[in-house]
Amino acid sequence: MASPLHQVFRGRRVVLPDGVRPASILVRDGVIASVAAYEADASGGAxxxxxxxxxxxxxxxDTHVHANEPGRTQWEGFASATRAAAAGGVTTIVxxxxxxIPATTSADALRxxxxxxxxxxxxxxxxxxxVVPGNAAELRPLWQAGAWGFKCFLVPSGVDEFEGVGEADLRAAMPVLAELGAPLLVHAEVPGPIDAAAAECASLDPRAYASYLRSRPPAAETEAxxxxxxxxxxxxxxxxxVHLATTEALQLLRRARAEGLPVTVETCPHYLHFCAExxxxxxxAWKCAPPIRGRATREGLWEALAARDIDxxxxxxxxxxxxxxxxxAGDFFRAWxxxxxxxxGLPVMWTEARRRGIGMERVVEWMSAAPARLAGxxxxKGAIAPGRDADLVVFDPDAAWTVDAAALHHRHPVTPYAGETVSGQVLATYVRGAQAYAPGQDPAPGGHILLRGQE
Structure with a gap:
């Protein structure tokens, strides 16, 4: 006999795998038991x-989050990062x-x-x-300890604890990952075009965004x-x-997928909202790597998303x-x-998607279902369906508001979105049925550690 319902969530616009419609979501023990008609009287007092x-x-x-703990909690930390996640409708991060410090390149570091x-x-x-130089023997123990996959850089990462790898390092690691069935997430820039551009850029104004843009050419991405x-x-x-920032690599990716190779790709809200001009x-505050490129690139990335060339x-x-x-100082070459x-991410993506006539069901696919598949x-996770965790977000799609960096929940009030007017606001977030965010409230931390094979 099934245990009693613990909760019922209902709405007239529920984003389900088969579309947006009225529905009631019946929850037992933090898991969706069934999805019924909106009018269904199944609460039984729940x-x-x-x-x-x-x-x-x-x-x-969100499968691409740097919480920077342990060792650099002055940069962020799990408490502030996950508070910000919940306020943004993100119920799972990887x-x-x-x-x-230490970087997660061994099972002991993961612990x-x-x-x-x-x-x-x-x-x-x-x-x-x-994946860093020389740690191929650590990959299997990391996988067995619960890592969901592996990340590497093909250029310097910016921190000494996580060195970039070259082709020889990948040749040592990739057979191991293939045997495990583990995904390899790649920061896809190679040094050659960047090193060649450095000589040209040495005499340029370091405060000019055009100088920084020139220093990391699209060829670094396409060659990677x-x-x-x-x-x-x-x-x-x-x-x-990860974080594709150029359209020039898309044809390579299309051909690889047409060939049946197991290759996927992501981009980021900042490449879809901002443009170099x-x-x-x-x-x-706008500096990132790869850099935010021109308006034509932004629109090309949107076209690739719509065409399912970006996952x-x-x-x-x-x-x-x-x-x-x-x-x-405004020096792009010295800034982090x-x-x-x-x-x-959610209001920014919704703002841009609605502007282009794209519905919320596609945004949910890009930011919930597809990342859940990537991470295993x-x-x-990733859908409102029986057997999935009751991870739910109440979202007002019509609320317009201006980003105040000081009101955000991540540790430091620094973001290029400050002053931007966006559409859509998270009204409440629930993780496994428990409220993790509501404006003006501060629920206790209740997230779960997710380890592969133990979740």
Whole structure:
């Protein structure tokens, strides 16, 4: 006999796998038991959350988050990162292996990271391991310890603890990952075109955004994508290209997928919202790598999303203390490259999607269902369906508001979105049926650690 219902969520606009319609979501023990008609009287006295005419969405899954703990909690930390996630409708994050000390390149380092996260997280949290020179023997133990996959850089990462890899390192790691069935997430820029551009850029004004843009040419991305596709073809390793910022690599990716290679790709809200023509000189809050390119590239990325040539959208939330952004000096070459945006991805994406006539069901696919598949979490996350966790977001799609950086929940009030007017506001977030966010409230941390094979 089934246990009694613990909760009922209902709304007139529920984003389900088969479309948007009125529905009631019946929840037992934090898991969706069934999806019924809106009018169904199945509560049996269980508490009811009625979203009314607001959208009721599956919680977002953000597979590209730098929480920077342990070791660099002055940059962010699990408490502030997951508070921001919940406020942005993100109910699951998968945290990146770099910027913490130690970097997550061994099973012991993963255990230290788990210890740092326990009791501090407001959303469910998993972890990527890292591929660095010489750690091929650590990959299997990391996988067995619960990592969901592995991340590598093909250029310097910006921190000494996480070195970039070359083709020889990938040739040592990729057969291991192929045997495990683990995905390899790749920061797809190679040094050659960047090093060649450095000589040309040495005499340029470091405050000019055009100088920074010139220093990281699209060829760095396309050559990296070409290399990882070639190695994917040789070893059969699942490859995921993170934060694609150029349309020039899309044809390579299309051909690889047409060939049947296991290659996926993401882009980020900042590449889909901003464009180089609108970034002022000295505005280092906009610095990231790869860089935000021109308006034509932005529109090309949107076309690729609409055509399903890009699989998903993730934040690449990579904050730092204000002094590291160097906004007073405005030197793009010295400033830390990272965008703080974890709380803002959903309204930013909805603003841009609605402007282009794209419905919320596509946004949910890009930011919830597809990331859950990437991370191996689709059996529990990414959709409002029986058997999935009751990770739900009440979202007002018509609310217009201006971003106040000081009101955001990540640790430092630094973001290029400050002052931007966006559409859509999170009214409440629930993780496994428990409220993780509501304006003016501060629920206790209740997120779960997600370990592969133990979730």
């Amino acid at each position: 508490p009811v959350v009625d979203a009314g005419d607001a959208l009721l969405l599956p919680g977002l899954v 945290e990146m292996p770099l910027n913490s 230290q990271k788990i210890g740092a996260a326990e009791g501090r997280i407001r959303v469910d949290t998993g972890f990527w391991g890292g 994508v070409e290399m990882v596709i070639r190695l994917c073809r040789e070893f059969g390793t699942r490859v995921h290209v 609108e970034i002022a000189d000295g505005a280092t 998903l959208v993730a934040s690449d939330h990579s904050p730092c203390p204000p002094e590291m952004k160097g906004m007073d 490259g990272g965008i703080a945006s974890l709380q803002l 979490l689709a059996h529990r």
